[in-house]
Amino acid sequence: MVQERALPKIQSASAQITKEEGLVLYEDMILGRFFEDKCAEMYYRGKMFGFVHLYNGQEAVSTGVIQAMRPGEDYVCSTYRDHVHALSAGVPAREVMAELFGKATGCSKGRGGSMHLFSAEHKLLGGFAFIGEGIPVATGAAFQSKYRREVMGDENADQVTAAFFGDGTTNNGQFFECLNMAALWKLPILFVVENNKWAIGMAHDRATSQPEIYKKASVFGMPGYEVDGMDVLAVRAIAQEAVVRARAGEGPTLIECLTYRFRGHSLADPDELRSKDEKEAWFARDPIKKLAAYLLEQNLADQSELKAIEKKIQTIVDEAVEFGVNSPEPDASELYRYIFAED
């Protein structure tokens, strides 16, 4: 029998959505899922290299948080498991796929790869491959919004930053240091923990003295919430509240999303430690199926509309692969380009 934390309840009133919103969420989650499935296929076919960390199962977090923000204006900061955050932030699938193919048309011009996706245009700060190092960078972006507003008098500088990271990261000093500074200076930032229970092979409960991560906010005087990370409406509702607080200058929020990765840590991970029972219990809570069921139940969508979205996304993903395959390799004469700002 797999022991799980009791799921937090959310208020259904705050989770009301329109048909249009529901379909946007569904499309974003389907894009994340189909894109990652295609990555696995490409990796196993030898088209993609290096460490590739897929996001399957966690889509409700990326979609729920980023769709509660203003994608393209607000900042997003990710980890090595960054493909889907990039997609939710609006980086075109073809640019992400081309990057994974190492091509010159990739969002990082083939210099970054899977764990180093960036897009200044879409306010994606990265793609950070080491644990915790993106949190200070995100905190700096949030500080910048406050600085522009208060020092430079820019009233339009109300951008919010979301920093995504996993349960393993919450035992790292940069997590605590940045929670402290963000609360101290009331920075407009969301610290979003994707607690998928496992840091590669280290079970969360074996790594931390207080497994309920959201409680760690309280010592910094910061609101901390736990939310069902398999429920996009619940994530979105909490994120919306946090975004409102952040924009109003009321400071940061820690959001712990209880979620699960449906694949191994990376495609190189044999994934031998997680039990079959545990996996099956979580597979049964697939966040995409959950949203689909809700949309159908509430008569916000019918099967044909959902199928149409899936078909549209499959085409986008297939085209992304085609774009990646057909794109040029980076020019060897530009090996040294981008070392310095003038290049």
Next chain:
Amino acid sequence: MAETLFFNALREAIDEEMARDSTVLVMGEDVGHYGGSYKVTKDLYKKYGDLRLLDTPIAENSFTGMAVGAAMTGLRPIIEGMNMGFLLLAFNQIANNAGMLRYTSGGNFKIPMVIRGPGGVGRQLGAEHSQRLEAYFQAVPGLKIVACSTPYNAKGLLKAAIRDDNPVLFFEHVLLYNLKENLPDGEYVLPLDKAEIVRKGEDVTILTYSRMRYHVMQAVKSLEKEGYDPEVIDLLSLKPLDFETIGASIRKTHRVIIVEECMRTGGIGAEIVASINDRLFDELDAPVLRMSSQDIPTPYNGALENLTIVQPQQIIEAVKKMATAKV
């Protein structure tokens, strides 16, 4: 011309650049109300406020990462390492993010930031406060590394570093903050990639930087009296190295001594020797001589500390030996 202390020259540079550009700010431990551990930012918070002179908690890796994030999004932060040695705790943010992120992002972001503070061997400060991180950081791609040595070049180089669109590691020396010099009244900015010829000469080229410049010049004073004529170059820019100036000197003297305060193994001098061998080997009449600190943690005991770094007498002997060596 106004006689200015070294730390005030740095302060003037920061003050002028903050007045000129509202995106320039200072972050670090005790940079605001306390005024910096060497008074480089004294009272600037009164003029610019607490957000532009941001007193941070003692969290080097995180506030350095914050500066990277602020730089990526359009500000121009200056980080003060209260002691540059503390920035070992920020090695990841400096190397992975300040140094490499522009490249790994394929040019998406630039990182205009300055990381400055006191380095070098002081007077009996113990090993941890006596570090020469320039040697550790020189291999990181994307970083520029500067070592200032006089009030004049400290001010001009710091202003240039603040205006540069790249991350600049800017080393001051803990024993030089009280030097005085008459500075020009008007504004001036010095190039970040140019060495300074401190003394023109014919016999031998001495390449040095930071405080060792003064040990070299002390030696040169004695050597001059005995008729020796060394050329002394203060590198100022440790990365990139100014091989135009270095090369011109070597083509003239054909003999090179490097005097540095970093440790011998993996030091700045080691890189220079390799580069001279690559580019100018045929110009040499003798092997390049490297005079470095000993490969040991800097000892607390004053006598042992003096044995750890290069002393003027050793430089005198080395120049005599090299200048008179037969080709």
